[in-house]
Amino acid sequence: MQQELIKMLEFLTQDLLANIWFFLWCVIWGVYFIVDSFSLGAGLITPFIASDKKQRIQIQKSVGPFWGGNEVWLILAAGGTFAAFPLVFSKMFTFLYLPMMLLLIGLIMRGISVEYLHKDDSPKIQNILMWGWFTGSLVISLVLGVAFANFFKGLAIADNLVYQGTLLGLFSPYALIGGLLFVLISATSGALWIKVKTEGPIGTKAGELAKKSSIVVLVLALVYLAYSFAGIANFTVNYSATPAFYVFPALAVITAILAVVFAKQEKTFLAFCCNLGVILFIVETGLASIYPYMLKSSIALEYGIDIYQGASSQLTLTVMLLGALVFVPLVIIYQLWAYTLFREKIRETETVDY
Amino acid sequence: MLELLYLSRLQFAITVAFHFLFVPLTLGLALLVAYMETAYYKTRDETWRKMADFWGRIFKINFAIGLVTGLAMTFQFGTNWGPYSEFMGDVFGSPLAVEALMAFFLEGTFFGAWIFLDRNRQKLKAFSMWMVALGTNISSLWIITANGFMQNPVGYELLPDGSKVIMTDFFALLTNSYVWYMLVHTLLSAYLLTAFVILGICAYQFLKRNDSEVFKRSFKIAVVIALVTAILLPVLGHGYAQYVTEIQPAKGAAMDAIWETGSSVPMYLIQVPDASTGSNSIELLGIPGLASFLYTGSFSGTITGLNQMPADEIPPVGMVFWNFKLMTMLGFLFIAEALAGLYLQKTGKLYKSDLYLKLMQWSIPLPFIAIIAGWNVAEIGRQPWIVYGLLKTESGISTVPTSEVLLSIVLITGFYLVLWALEYYLIKKTVVNAAGVD
Numbered sequence: 150m151q152q153e154l155i156k157m158l159e160f161l162t163q164d165l166l167a168n169i170w171f172f173l174w175c176v177i178w179g180v181y182f183i184v185d186s187f188s189l190g191a192g193l194i195t196p197f198i199a200s201d202k203k204q205r206i207q208i209q210k211s212v213g214p215f216w217g218g219n220e221v222w223l224i225l226a227a228g229g230t231f232a233a234f235p236l237v238f239s240k241m242f243t244f245l246y247l248p249m250m251l252l253l254i255g256l257i258m259r260g261i262s263v264e265y266l267h268k269d270d271s272p273k274i275q276n277i278l279m280w281g282w283f284t285g286s287l288v289i290s291l292v293l294g295v296a297f298a299n300f301f302k303g304l305a306i307a308d309n310l311v312y313q314g315t316l317l318g319l320f321s322p323y324a325l326i327g328g329l330l331f332v333l334i335s336a337t338s339g340a341l342w343i344k345v346k347t348e349g350p351i352g353t354k355a356g357e358l359a360k361k362s363s364i365v366v367l368v369l370a371l372v373y374l375a376y377s378f379a380g381i382a383n384f385t386v387n388y389s390a391t392p393a394f395y396v397f398p399a400l401a402v403i404t405a406i407l408a409v410v411f412a413k414q415e416k417t418f419l420a421f422c423c424n425l426g427v428i429l430f431i432v433e434t435g436l437a438s439i440y441p442y443m444l445k446s447s448i449a450l451e452y453g454i455d456i457y458q459g460a461s462s463q464l465t466l467t468v469m470l471l472g473a474l475v476f477v478p479l480v481i482i483y484q485l486w487a488y489t490l491f492r493e494k495i496r497e498t499e500t501v502d503y
Numbered sequence: 504m505l506e507l508l509y510l511s512r513l514q515f516a517i518t519v520a521f522h523f524l525f526v527p528l529t530l531g532l533a534l535l536v537a538y539m540e541t542a543y544y545k546t547r548d549e550t551w552r553k554m555a556d557f558w559g560r561i562f563k564i565n566f567a568i569g570l571v572t573g574l575a576m577t578f579q580f581g582t583n584w585g586p587y588s589e590f591m592g593d594v595f596g597s598p599l600a601v602e603a604l605m606a607f608f609l610e611g612t613f614f615g616a617w618i619f620l621d622r623n624r625q626k627l628k629a630f631s632m633w634m635v636a637l638g639t640n641i642s643s644l645w646i647i648t649a650n651g652f653m654q655n656p657v658g659y660e661l662l663p664d665g666s667k668v669i670m671t672d673f674f675a676l677l678t679n680s681y682v683w684y685m686l687v688h689t690l691l692s693a694y695l696l697t698a699f700v701i702l703g704i705c706a707y708q709f710l711k712r713n714d715s716e717v718f719k720r721s722f723k724i725a726v727v728i729a730l731v732t733a734i735l736l737p738v739l740g741h742g743y744a745q746y747v748t749e750i751q752p753a754k755g756a757a758m759d760a761i762w763e764t765g766s767s768v769p770m771y772l773i774q775v776p777d778a779s780t781g782s783n784s785i786e787l788l789g790i791p792g793l794a795s796f797l798y799t800g801s802f803s804g805t806i807t808g809l810n811q812m813p814a815d816e817i818p819p820v821g822m823v824f825w826n827f828k829l830m831t832m833l834g835f836l837f838i839a840e841a842l843a844g845l846y847l848q849k850t851g852k853l854y855k856s857d858l859y860l861k862l863m864q865w866s867i868p869l870p871f872i873a874i875i876a877g878w879n880v881a882e883i884g885r886q887p888w889i890v891y892g893l894l895k896t897e898s899g900i901s902t903v904p905t906s907e908v909l910l911s912i913v914l915i916t917g918f919y920l921v922l923w924a925l926e927y928y929l930i931k932k933t934v935v936n937a938a939g940v941d
Contacts, residue, residue: 214619217570218612225603227577232600235592235667242581243901250911253578254918257571261922264567268929461593462669469597476604484608487616490627 158467166466167456170233171443173473175436177229181222182293182331182432183425188216190339192259192286193332196279198340198358202267203497204351205279209266210495211346212339216263218484220256232469234459237443244304244312244444245296248319252292259285290335291328295319298327301435302381303447310454323376330369334428337362341412341421349497356417363412363424367405370427374398374434383450384438394437401430510908511583511900517912518575520875521919525569525926527874530643530690531697532562533636535724540629552622553717557937558701559632564929566614566635568922575915583908587889587899590667594659595649598676602645609638643693644686651682653890654881655750661893668893681750684743685881691732691739692877695837696870698729702844703867704934706860713937714854726848730841737834741797747884748798748806751891753816754884756809757823759794763808768794778820781810818886826879833873840866 161169191212199205231238242249262281269275302323305314340359344352377384378398388394404426411420439445443459446452460466536559543551577599580588588595613634620628652659658675659668670676705722708715748755760776760783761768769789777784792802799806809817840863847853853860889896 210619214615217610217615218608221603221607221611224574224577224607225600227581228596228600228603231577231580231588231592232596235589235596238581238592238596239585239588239901242578243585243903246582246901246903246907246911249578249582250914253575254914256574257918257922260571260574261567261925264563265925265929268564269932461596464673465593465597465670468670468673469600472597472601472604476601476608480604480608480612484612487612490616491619 154471155464155467161463161467161470163460163463163466164457166463166470167460169470170229170460170466171440171456174226174229174233174443175433177222177226178436179429179432181219181226182428184219184222185216185289186335186338186425186428187342187421188212188219188263188339189259189286189290190335190337191343192263192282192339193290193336194339194343194355194358196283198343198351198354199279202272202275204349205275206267207347207349207351207495207497208343209263211343213263214487214491217260218487220260223256229469233461233466234443234456235461237454237459240306240310240312240444240454244306244314245299245319247316248292248296251288252296255285255288255292257285258282259289286335287332290332294328294331295324297331297432297435298324300445301327301377301384301438303383303445303453305448306444306446306452306454307448308452310452313448323373323381326369326373326376330366330373330431331428333362333366333369334424334431337366337408337424338421338428341417341424344417345421347495347497351497356412356415359417359420360409360412363405363409363420366424366427367409370401370405370431373431374401377435377438381438382447383445387438387440394434397430397434397437401427401434404430507902507905507908508897508900510905510912512896514583514908514912514915515579517916517919518572518579520878521923522569522572522576523875523878524871525565525572526639526643527689527693527696527870528565528700529562529569530639530693532558532565533632533639534694535697535701536562537629537632537636540625540632544625544629550716550720553715554721557717557933558721560933561704561930563618564926564933568926570611572919572922582911583901583903584889584899585901587894590894590899591653591890592667594652594668594670594676597670597673598645598649602642606638606642606645609634610642611638613638640690643689644682647686647689648676648679648682651679651685652676654685654885655679655681656890656893668890680746684739684746688736688739688743688877691736692870692874694728695732695736696874698725698732699837699840699863699870700867701725702729702840702863703865706863707934708937709854710857710860710864715937717937722844722853723848726841726844729837730845733834733837733841737831737838740831740834744797745800751885752807753809753812753818754823754880755798756806756812757818757820757884758827758880759798760820760824761794761806761808762810764806764811765808766795766805767792767803768798768806770794770797776820776824816887818884823880823884826876826883830873830876830880833869833876836866837870837873 191208195205195208199208230241258281262278262285266275266278266282299319302321305312305318307313337359340355340362343355344359404423408420408423408427411423441455441457442450442453443456444454536555539551539555539558542548543555613631617628617631617635620631622628656668657679658670658672660671661668701721702725705718705725708718744755744758747758759770760774762782769791770793771783771786772788772790773785774783774787775785795804795806796802798804809820843859844853844863847856847859885891887895887897889899
C-alpha cells in the first residue's frame with residue numbers, strides 16, 4: 150500500500166515538496182504568532198492592569214483554556230523544521246545556542262506560572278508567579294522578535310556553514326526594533342482579548358491601554374518595514390521579481406491603521422482581528438523576502454541554507470504532507486470548537502478552581 | 504572535545520530524566536481520572552466526583568511540568584545534538600512532527616477544556632479527559648518509534664558518504680519490533696508507577712485515620728493495577744531480554760556482566776563486575792544455566808561474552824549492570840507489596856496495618872527510581888552508539904563553546920530544582936489538606 154501511494158504521489162518532486170513545506174512552514178509560524186500573541190500579551194500586562202486577585206483570575210480565565218493548545222503550534226513549527234529541513238533545524242539551534250536556551254527558559258517559566266498562578270493561597274507566591282508569567286512572556290516575545298529580525302537580516306554564516314556571529318551581534322538596532330515590535334503587538338493583542346472576554350473595570354482598563362499601544366504598534370511597524378526595505382541587504386530581491394508580495398507589507402500597514410481606528414471606536418473584536426493581521430503580515434513580509442533561503446547569510450547570499458539544500462527526502466516530505474493534510478484540519482476544527490465552549494464573558498464575581 | 508561530549512550527555516541525561524519523572528504519572532493518571540469522570544457522569548455517585556477532583560488536582564500539577572520539560576527535549580536535539588539531528592532528521596523528524604500533530608494538540612487543547620469546563624457539562628468534561636489520555640498515550644508511541652530507530656534501525660538507507668540516513672519505508676519504522684516491546688514495557692511501568700503513587704497517598708491517609716471512601720475506593724482500584732502490571736513486567740521483560748541479546752549483544756551481556764562466551768551460563772545471586780579486569784571480582788551463589796535461559800530461552804544456550812566483542816563497542820558495563828539489577832530487584836519488591844496489599848484489603852486488615860501502610864508511603868519514590876534505572880539500561884547500554892551501529896555518540900554533538908553548555912546546564916538544573924520544589928510543595932499540600940476534609 151505504501152509503495153502504491155508513493156507511486157501515485159510521484160508527481161510531487163522533491164523540489165516541489167520543498168516549496169510546499171516552505172509555504173507550510175511560513176503558515177505554521179504565522180499561526181503560532183497569532184494564537185500565542187494574546188496569551189503572551191495577557192502575561193505582559195497583568196501586573197500593570199490587574200488591581201487585585203479577582204481581576205487576575207478574570208485575566209487568567211480568559212486565556213487559561215487556550216494557551217496550552219496554542220503553544221503546540223510553536224512545537225509544531227520546531228518539530229516541522231526538524232522533520233522537513235533537518236539541516237536548518239540543527240544550524241538554527243546551534244548558531245543561536247544561548248538565545249534558544251533563553252527562549253526555553255521563558256517557555257518553561259510562562260507555562261508553570263500560568264498553570265500554578267492560583268494553586269496556592271499565599272499572596273507572596275501568587276505575586277512571584279504573576280511576575281514569572283510576565284517575565285516568561287517578555288522573554289518569549291522578545292527573543293522570537295529578535296530572532297526573526299535576524300533571520301530576515303541574515304546571520305553571519307560564512308563559507309561551509311561556518312558561523313561567525315556573536316551574541317552581541319544579534320542585538321543590532323534592527324533586531325531590537327523587531328523585538329520591541331513583537332512585545333508591543335503581543336501586549337496589544339492581550340489587552341484587546343481581555344477587553345473582548347471580560348466584563349467590568351479590568352476590560353475598560355485593558356481597552357484604554359490598547360488605544361494607546363495600538364498607536365505605538367503602528368509607528369513601530371512603519372519604522373520596521375521602512376528599515377527592512379531600505380536598510381536590509383537583499384530584502385527587496387523577491388519583491389522586485391514578484392511585486393505581488395507587496396501585498397504583505399501593505400496589509401500590515403492597513404491592519405495596523407485599522408486596529409488604531411477600531412480600538413478608538415471601541416469596536417474591540419475588529420481591533421483584535423486587525424492587530425492579529427499586523428503580526429501575520431509582518432512575519433510573512435519578512436519570510437517572503439528570504440525565500441528560497443531559510444537561513445539567510447548576511448555575508449554572501451550563496452553561503453546561506455536554502456530549502457533545496459535543507460530539505461528531507463521525497464518520501465519523508467510526502468509522508469509528512471499526508472499527515473499534515475489529515476491532521477491540521479482536524480486540529481483546527483477542535484481548537485475552534487474549544488473557543489466556542491468558552492465563549493461567555495468572564496465576570497468579576499467568578500471563583501476559580503483549576 | 505571529550506569534555507564537551509560529557510557535558511552534552513550530562514545535560515541530556517538531566518533534562519530527559521527530569522522530564523521522565525513526570526511523564527509516567529501523567530500517562531497513568533490521565534486514564535484513571537478519565538475513568539473517574541466517566542463513572543461520575545454515569546452514576547452521579549459523589550465519591551467518583553471527589554476522586555476525580557482529588558486525583559485530577561494532582562494530575563494538573565504534574566501535567567504542567569511534564570509539558571514544559573518536554574519542550575526542553577525538542578530544543579536540545581537542535582542546540583546540543585545538531586550533527587545527530589542532521590544525520591537522523593529524515594527518519595526522526597517525521598515521527599516527532601506527527602507526534603505534535605496527533606498527540607500534543609489533543610493534549611494541549613483538551614487539557615484546557617477539561618480544567619475550565621464545570622460539572623454542568625460533565626459529559627464534555629469526561630470526554631475532554633479521555634482525549635488528554637489518548638493524546639499522552641499516543642505521544643509515547645511516537646517518541647518510542649523515534650527511539651526505537653536509534654536502538655534498532657529499520658526501513659532506512661545510509662547515504663554512500665555516510666552523512667545521513669534516508670527513510671525508505673515508513674511502515675517499517677512503525678512495525679519495528681523494538682518499538683512494540685518498549686512501548687508495552689514503558690506503558691506498563693507508567694501504570695505501575697501511577698498505581699504505587701496512589702497506594703502511597705492512600706496509605707498516608709489511612710495512617711492519618713482518614714476513612715474517606717475516596718481513598719478506600721482508590722486503593723481498591725490501584726492495588727489491582729499494581730499487581731497486574733507488577734506481574735506482567737517481568738514476564739514481558741523475559742522476552743525482552745532475549746530480544747535485546749539478539750539485536751544488541753553488548754547490552755544483553757552487560758546487563759548480567761557476562762564476560763566470557765559460553766553455554767549453560769549461570770546467573771549469580773551475588774556478583775560484582777570489574778571492567779578494569781574484564782571479569783567479575785565477586786561471583787557467589789550461581790544458578791546453573793539460568794542466564795542462558797533468560798537470554799537465549801534455553802538452559803544450554805550460548806551467550807557471547809563482552810571480552811569477545813570489539814573493546815570500543817562495549818557500553819560502560821558497571822552502569823548497565825547495576826541499573827539493571829536495581830530495576831529487577833525493585834520489580835520483585837513491587838510484586839510482593841502489591842500481593843500483600845491485595846491480601847490485607849480483602850481480609851479487611853488493611854486500615855490497621857500500620858507497618859504495611861508506612862512501607863507503602865515510603866515506597867512512593869521506588870517506581871520512579873526503577874523507571875529511571877530501566878531507562879539508564881536502555882540508553883547507556885546502547886553506548887557508544889547514539890544510533891545503533893550507524894553513528895557514534897561522540898559524532899552527534901554540536902560544536903558549541905563548552906562554557907555555553909556549562910552555563911545552560913547550571914541554568915536548567917537550577918530551574919528544574921525550583922520546579923521540583925514547587926511541584927512537591929503543591930502536591931504535598933493537596934495530599935495533607937485532603938486528610939482534614941472529606
